[in-house]
Amino acid sequence: MIANILDGIVFGLQLGLLATGLTLVYGLGGVLNMAYGQIAVVSAMVVAFAMDAGLPVLPAVVVGLIAGGLVGLLLDQTLLRPVYRLHEEPRVLLSLLLTLGLSFIIDGFLIWRYPLQALSLHIGGGAIDILGVPMRRGSLVASAITLMTFAGLFLFFRYTSLGLAIRSVIEDEEGARLVGITPQKMMRLILILSGVLAAVVAVTRSMVTPVDTTAGLSITVFALIVTVVGGLGSVAGAFFAGIILGIINVVAASYIGSYISLIILLAAAALTILIRPAGLLGVKE
């Protein structure tokens, strides 16, 4: 049982991290970025190429993080321009369709040019015992990085004025504007942050399973589900939703087995959305 819960937490942390980059952009700007998974894949490819070029792991990862942030910035400066002119549901719809188009372009390009390229970071060494359960070193390192990322985000949103400014825009855009915060600027920052987070997702994921050029769509879809379950715009919501869904998935997998566990995970997500459309820790409807 302990083993299951630990495995669930490891998987859940991955799910939670997956959702944070998406949930921030969605919560802040009502922009649904369907190319989110593709940004993660692009970053993974950049890391892989940097390592092929002879860079050590750490600098390569840094280059990947910068690449993710740059894609986010680029998205904000180009494709999302017309999106910002709309509001509410039309804005979400247009952003969804435009970024879906972008995801085709990125997917098509990567699968065309680099069909066999994949990023997998091997963390050496054997299993480590946690509470008497042997855990893979790779997933532990990934979980540690994820926890640190969450801690960093928590501190950022709680104690820095920039973080507070961003949160105020998520809660009430008009009010934030009135006290002198420019939502547009916050949005650009969040898109850069979201790109970096997507790169972190790619890097931590590659410690557990290889990230190949086709991984984009499934990353986006899972991120979307966890985002909605956690509540739009809530990092803590994404964290808890990820862990809960992760534990549900692993426990279901060990007691019922096989494919049903994924269906149970999906059903749990659907049920949460239906019972609490605002999500576990949603800020608003």
Added chain:
Amino acid sequence: MSQQLTEKIDSSPIGANVAPSSRSLLSLLIPIALIGILLALVPLWLGDSRVMMGVAVLGLAFVCYAIGFNVIFGSTGQLFLCVGALAGIGGYGAAILADNVGLPIIVSILLATLAATVVGGVLSYVAVRRSLGVIFTGIVTLIFSMSFDTLLLGISDLTGGDTGRMIEAGRGTFLREQIPPYYVMLALVLIFLLVHGLLQRSYIGWAFRALRDNEVAAELAGIDVARYRVYGALVGAAMLGLAGSVYAMTEGRMSPTTFGFGEVDVVVLVMLAFGSIGNLFGPVLGAVTFTFVDELLIEFGQLRTIAYGVLVISLFLWMPNGLLSVLTSLWRRIRQK
């Protein structure tokens, strides 16, 4: 943008008449007959090639999917991202009922269609009851699509898992010949168009337009918005299930990718973006053009995906109402001169 999407139907000449008169019936029947005649000529052109006829049949199946999706999303504003899954319930359902249970083909197709209809209705009912918006309906139905896909891989003794399964029923009949399946699918297309057209002209279509233009106003005017949304989903899901099962029967084999999200839902979205969402004939224009272009670009492989990405982005940026509405407004401008 949903506002823009909905404005167009009222300004289009097709479906503009609310009162069912003989003139409006003719204005529905003549275009459908023209489409029927044009598409019926395709086998004269491609009939010699088995491969090309397969492409043409798949193209018509996509016309059917696009019409079904158009009824649900275009007419009642419910973003159902489970087009492939509903068609798959039809396809796999019909195969399992015919082969594993041993029912006659027609009965299996009808039962499988019924199953898809019920599932579509339940999804819509739940979404409407919980008053989920467009995006949340999209996400819940997307989750349903993924569950269905997982289920297909899971019960591999019935579905053949990843590699898919063959259908024994129908082997040796006209369903597996080179040209007849094309006309079977064409008949479906024409029936679907007629049903959707008549629906638009009836009081139900009137309610559809009202609830799409302004939901609150429609509710205040005494229209049971929830009920008409579910009606729309039932009709659309029935079309998807029927098209999926008939297509599977003519094809004789299927795999999860036959009804996959990326392979069906995404493509249908692109087709409708190209045609024109909400317009009766948008799906035909979109799906036929798409099939044609797709076949032209087939040798470019992944470059096609890039081209579709560019296409989707430019379509939604510069003509969010689709090609058909651009054409109709052009036509009107020419006539006014």
